[in-house]
Amino acid sequence: MNRYNVFNTIHKGLRSLMYDTAAMIQRTDFSVNTAAETVARVNWVMDIFDEHARHEDKFLLPLAFKNNEALAQEFEKEHEVDHRLSDDLRTALKSWENAGNDAERITAGQAIFFAFNEFIAFNLYHMNKEENVLLLNLWTHYTDQDLLAAENAIVQSIDPATLMEESKWMMRSISNPEIIGWLSGIRHAAPPPVFDIYLSLAKQEVPADRFAEVAAALGVSTAA
Numbered sequence: 001m002n003r004y005n006v007f008n009t010i011h012k013g014l015r016s017l018m019y020d021t022a023a024m025i026q027r028t029d030f031s032v033n034t035a036a037e038t039v040a041r042v043n044w045v046m047d048i049f050d051e052h053a054r055h056e057d058k059f060l061l062p063l064a065f066k067n068n069e070a071l072a073q074e075f076e077k078e079h080e081v082d083h084r085l086s087d088d089l090r091t092a093l094k095s096w097e098n099a100g101n102d103a104e105r106i107t108a109g110q111a112i113f114f115a116f117n118e119f120i121a122f123n124l125y126h127m128n129k130e131e132n133v134l135l136l137n138l139w140t141h142y143t144d145q146d147l148l149a150a151e152n153a154i155v156q157s158i159d160p161a162t163l164m165e166e167s168k169w170m171m172r173s174i175s176n177p178e179i180i181g182w183l184s185g186i187r188h189a190a191p192p193p194v195f196d197i198y199l200s201l202a203k204q205e206v207p208a209d210r211f212a213e214v215a216a217a218l219g220v221s222t223a224a
Contacts, residue, residue, distance in 0.1 A: 004144040006060070006151050007135060009182060011127045013170035014052065018120050021045050025116055030109025031102040039093050042116060046086045048166065049123065053079045055154045056130075063150065064134060067141045075134055078126050085122055089115045152189075167198070171205040179206065180217045187218070 021041055028038040057079060064072040092115045096108035138147060155163065171179065179202055187195045199220060203211050208222075215222045 003139050004147050005131065005135060006138070006147040007127070007131050009170045009174055009178065010052065010166070011131065012173040012178075013166060014049070015124070015127070016173040017045060017048070017169045018123065022116060022120060025113050028109065030096060030112070031106050035096070035105070035109065039096055039112070042089065042112065043093055046089055048162075049082065050086060051158070051162070053082055055157065058157075059150045059154050060134075060138070063142060063146070064137050068137055071134065071137055075130070078129075082119075082122060082126065085115070085119045089119055164201075167201060168205055171198075171201055176206075176210055176213050176217075179210075179214050183214070183218060 024038050024041060028035050030038075057076065061072045061075055064075070089112065092108055092111035095111060096105055099105040099108050158166070170182075174182070183195065183198055183202065186198050199215075199218075202214055203222070206214070212222050
């Protein structure tokens with residue numbers, strides 16, 4: 001069905017963020033203080049996912065509640081599971097921060113590794129379910145304009161610095177046609193300076209040959 005997938009871009013960015021963080025955890029020697037960078041990254045990922053769930057609870061699940069309360073409650077419960085997994089991870093991260101010696105730090109690092117794997121596994125399942133079950137419900141009862149309005153409300157609620165960090169991961173994680181569609185939407189709906197910011201972000205985050213294709217499709221210079 002050729003309909004607007006309100007989850008697509010953010011979910012692709014979040015998946016890439018999880019994959020990159022998982023690799024970072026696997027490379028980290030948790031016995032040394034330099035592991036603090038990895039611990040900080042995981043804490044940030046938890047913050048991003050917690051905020052993402054809150055946005056879905058506030059702006060998207062209420063739409064489903066109007067026509068399928070049981071389905072909406074099912075996804076609310078999954079967000080509660082996700083929150084518990086985040087709490088487990090934060091406990092492991094705090095254990096590393098409070099460790100008094102190398103052995104305790106290594107043990108905490110193992111706990112972080114396994115807890116993050118559980119977090120990834122659940123969120124990959126959960127995001128797939130949102131796009132294969134919840135989205136079909138929304139398509140049945142709402143127009144693409146309705147979904148775009150909900151998405152815009154989410155974007156407006158995000159702190160600008162956080163929004164740009166999320167946008168970096170999204171830009172890195174989507175195809176050229178998706179980038180072109182995203183930038184075309186920004187050009188249509190936002191002031192020119194906003195379009196310029198996101199065009200520059202595309203130039204920064206995607207390889208030069210891909211950006212050339214994007215720029216050509218948008219009719220702009222590769223020197224943007």
